[in-house]
Amino acid sequence: MNILAKLLFPLVLTVSVFLSEESTAAIPIADLHTDQTKYISAAALTRQSALIVAGVADEKAIKSYHVDGRLYNFVQTVFVSRVFKGKNESVIQLLRPGITPAPSTNNPLPIIYPGPLPNQAEGYVLFLNPTADPAIYSVSGGWQGVYPVYGGKTVTLAGYGFAAMNGLDLDGVGKLVTRLGRVR
Numbered sequence: 001m002n003i004l005a006k007l008l009f010p011l012v013l014t015v016s017v018f019l020s021e022e023s024t025a026a027i028p029i030a031d032l033h034t035d036q037t038k039y040i041s042a043a044a045l046t047r048q049s050a051l052i053v054a055g056v057a058d059e060k061a062i063k064s065y066h067v068d069g070r071l072y073n074f075v076q077t078v079f080v081s082r083v084f085k086g087k088n089e090s091v092i093q094l095l096r097p098g099i100t101p102a103p104s105t106n107n108p109l110p111i112i113y114p115g116p117l118p119n120q121a122e123g124y125v126l127f128l129n130p131t132a133d134p135a136i137y138s139v140s141g142g143w144q145g146v147y148p149v150y151g152g153k154t155v156t157l158a159g160y161g162f163a164a165m166n167g168l169d170l171d172g173v174g175k176l177v178t179r180l181g182r183v184r
Helices: 003-023 042-048 170-181
Strands: 051-068 071-085 091-099 124-130 136-139 146-150
Touching: 042 124, 042 170, 051 091, 051 170, 071 124, 071 170, 091 124
Parallel strands: 091 136
Antiparallel strands: 051 071, 051 124, 071 091, 124 136, 124 146
16 A cells, blocks of 8 residues: 555545444434325325334333424334334334423314324324434324224224224235235
């Protein structure tokens, strides 16, 4: 190795390491945004969601990050029991914006800023997309991508979910996701 190469190699290595560390720096969670797209159909929701899972939200494993005023971004752990589409994940981190303290029930803000999902014994079917931080997901379409499971069947939230997703067991969800996910 010539003398110039010996002198420049440490400099090039240092700059390369600095640039690679800079490019992989995490985005502050307070700066992340959720998917508020309004999907026109269950097929569009299915096709445009990167990850579709059944899982249980952990109300105890929640971290909050102050955004502005009373607005917070909450990151909640979801234990995945079944993956219908996307990467095979057993645990995911879910971003949910919320207001603290929570406003009254007649206030429309909780629709946009709902806060963490309540712990629900049978869990949820969730349609998800990664945020700008690929390790953290957000629900696709706000409430359109949330289907609580009661008595082994999905429940469509009135005014938000799609009728095609209502009353399905998890096998039925899998079949519907497969059918709707086909590009026509």
